[in-house]
Amino acid sequence: MSSVILAVSEKMGQWLETTPAWMQSAPESIQNIGYQFYQTWVLNDNWKYFTNGLKVTALATIGALIIGVILGVLVAVIRSAHDSSRKKPSVLLRILNTISKLYITIIRGTPMIVQLLIMSYVILVPRGQDELLRCAILTFGINSGAYVAEIIRSGIQSVDVGQMEAGRSLGFNYGQTMRYIIIPQAIKNILPALGNELITLVKETSVATVVGLNDLTKGAQIIVSKHYTTMVSYISLAAIYLVIVLVLTKLLGMFERRLKNSDR
Amino acid sequence: MTDNIIEVKGLQKHYNGGKIKALNGITTSIKKGEVVVVIGPSGSGKSTFLRCLNLLEEPTGGQVIFEGVDITDTKVDINVHRQKMGMVFQHFNLFPHMTILKNMIIAPMKLQKKSEEEATKLAMDLLARVGLEDRANAYPAQLSGGQKQRIAIVRALCMQPEVMLFDEPTSALDPEMVGEVLEVMKQLAKENMTMVVVTHEMGFAKEVASRVLFLADGQLVEDAPPKELFGNPKSERLQSFLAKVL
Numbered sequence: 001m002s003s004v005i006l007a008v009s010e011k012m013g014q015w016l017e018t019t020p021a022w023m024q025s026a027p028e029s030i031q032n033i034g035y036q037f038y039q040t041w042v043l044n045d046n047w048k049y050f051t052n053g054l055k056v057t058a059l060a061t062i063g064a065l066i067i068g069v070i071l072g073v074l075v076a077v078i079r080s081a082h083d084s085s086r087k088k089p090s091v092l093l094r095i096l097n098t099i100s101k102l103y104i105t106i107i108r109g110t111p112m113i114v115q116l117l118i119m120s121y122v123i124l125v126p127r128g129q130d131e132l133l134r135c136a137i138l139t140f141g142i143n144s145g146a147y148v149a150e151i152i153r154s155g156i157q158s159v160d161v162g163q164m165e166a167g168r169s170l171g172f173n174y175g176q177t178m179r180y181i182i183i184p185q186a187i188k189n190i191l192p193a194l195g196n197e198l199i200t201l202v203k204e205t206s207v208a209t210v211v212g213l214n215d216l217t218k219g220a221q222i223i224v225s226k227h228y229t230t231m232v233s234y235i236s237l238a239a240i241y242l243v244i245v246l247v248l249t250k251l252l253g254m255f256e257r258r259l260k261n262s263d264r
Numbered sequence: 265m266t267d268n269i270i271e272v273k274g275l276q277k278h279y280n281g282g283k284i285k286a287l288n289g290i291t292t293s294i295k296k297g298e299v300v301v302v303i304g305p306s307g308s309g310k311s312t313f314l315r316c317l318n319l320l321e322e323p324t325g326g327q328v329i330f331e332g333v334d335i336t337d338t339k340v341d342i343n344v345h346r347q348k349m350g351m352v353f354q355h356f357n358l359f360p361h362m363t364i365l366k367n368m369i370i371a372p373m374k375l376q377k378k379s380e381e382e383a384t385k386l387a388m389d390l391l392a393r394v395g396l397e398d399r400a401n402a403y404p405a406q407l408s409g410g411q412k413q414r415i416a417i418v419r420a421l422c423m424q425p426e427v428m429l430f431d432e433p434t435s436a437l438d439p440e441m442v443g444e445v446l447e448v449m450k451q452l453a454k455e456n457m458t459m460v461v462v463t464h465e466m467g468f469a470k471e472v473a474s475r476v477l478f479l480a481d482g483q484l485v486e487d488a489p490p491k492e493l494f495g496n497p498k499s500e501r502l503q504s505f506l507a508k509v510l
Contacts, residue, residue, distance in 0.1 A: 165353065166357035166359070171375050172374070
């Protein structure tokens with residue numbers, strides 16, 4: 001124990017000699033933070049753990065987002081078509097609707113982390129980082145899809161029934177009316193909720209560290225395991241997530257304003 | 265018989281398994297070029313009748329024969345026939361996320377596979393006819409009610425339909441805007457468009473209609489040219505209705 005502390009303080013002494021004079025005369029706690037910062041970001045090019053992790057986090061988020069939106073739209077359209085049809089729905093539609101409901105129930109009813117554990121240790125059993133990333137993307141995508149589906153369904157319901165009637169009266173079939181008329185309006189109504197889901201998704205990908213994915217959070221954990229720099233590493237990690245979320249919030253705000261142009 | 269564009273035979277629309285009979289056996293026919301105005305007290309089924317003509321409401325009994333095809337047959341692709349039946353709604357139902365021009369050209373482009381130039385040319389011609397060509401790039405929210413309804417009419421016309429259905433087109437309008445919409449409809453009638461109009465505008469019925477249908481309690485009570493129907497109402501039901509509205 002004491003030998004570790006000795007080794008650290010010796011290294012810190014070496015490091016202090018290379019830093020500006022004010023750092024050497026600063027209180028010990030500041031010196032400590034400074035050294036942790038050096039270890040977290042500069043030493044052995046440790047910053048690469050963050051940038052490489054960031055790449056994986058970004059890939060996982062984007063991949064999951066694409067899968068989630070596709071799944072979400074499909075499930076939402078199936079559920080809406082089933083609920084809005086005035087006649088008795090066809091057998092196929094009823095089967096699809098039952099599957100959709102089951103999917104939403106299971107995904108929303110179990111913790112994300114449990115789904116990830118089952119996916120990576122029971123169903124897919126990925127080997128290596130590439131397979132692990134694909135497994136994580138699929139899991140997050142399937143998970144996100146259930147939430148996106150309910151968001152989109154509420155968006156579809158928020159569009160006036162007259163819009164469907166107008167589309168159908170022009171000769172569009174149900175699918176075309178959805179695609180050209182209902183969904184574009186629904187998306188505009190639900191953009192804040194979808195943005196929320198995207199932000200949640202970015203942060204939730206950190207759960208993949210438990211199955212060994214080298215994402216952003218794992219990067220910070222590796223640095224901590226090497227240098228015990230808990231405070232600076234984890235706060236740096238939090239700051240990185242925060243910056244990502246702030247940028248996304250800004251982008252979504254701009255997108256929302258662009259879509260608003262038809263509302264006068 | 266061949267000049268009947270729409271034939272309605274024993275049309276029924278029941279709700280709640282027959283407890284509510286919105287339409288109870290309506291039989292009539294509409295000739296090409298006719299302007300048929302449907303009047304009646306609220307709840308008489310006139311809107312339901314109109315919406316059954318293009319199957320926005322699914323009839324529970326009877327037939328609607330459009331251009332010789334029974335469109336209530338479930339094997340018929342209703343979407344193809346709806347392309348030839350323009351519909352105008354009480355609440356306009358313009359697509360708020362599209363410009364006026366896009367509202368008008370989307371159906372011809374996607375359904376009739378017209379090129380954008382071709383569809384745009386037709387749309388601009390129609391817009392010019394209703395005096396709104398300068399609003400082509402506006403969004404529906406930027407228009408007045410009367411302007412919206414005129415756009416809704418020309419949007420339906422962009423599909424070059426054989427018949428136009430109007431579901432209380434002036435009921436949601438401010439009084440001063442009713443005239444401009446009726447004017448467009450009168451012009452259409454002059455051009456020999458086949459029209460079925462559900463309305464409370466008795467003046468329009470008198471002036472433009474070739475026939476007036478009076479519906480009450482889901483039944484067709486009287487069917488006569490406007491002069492006869494307004495001048496010499498036969499049934500008591502129609503007499504009391506006219507006494508209230510005229």
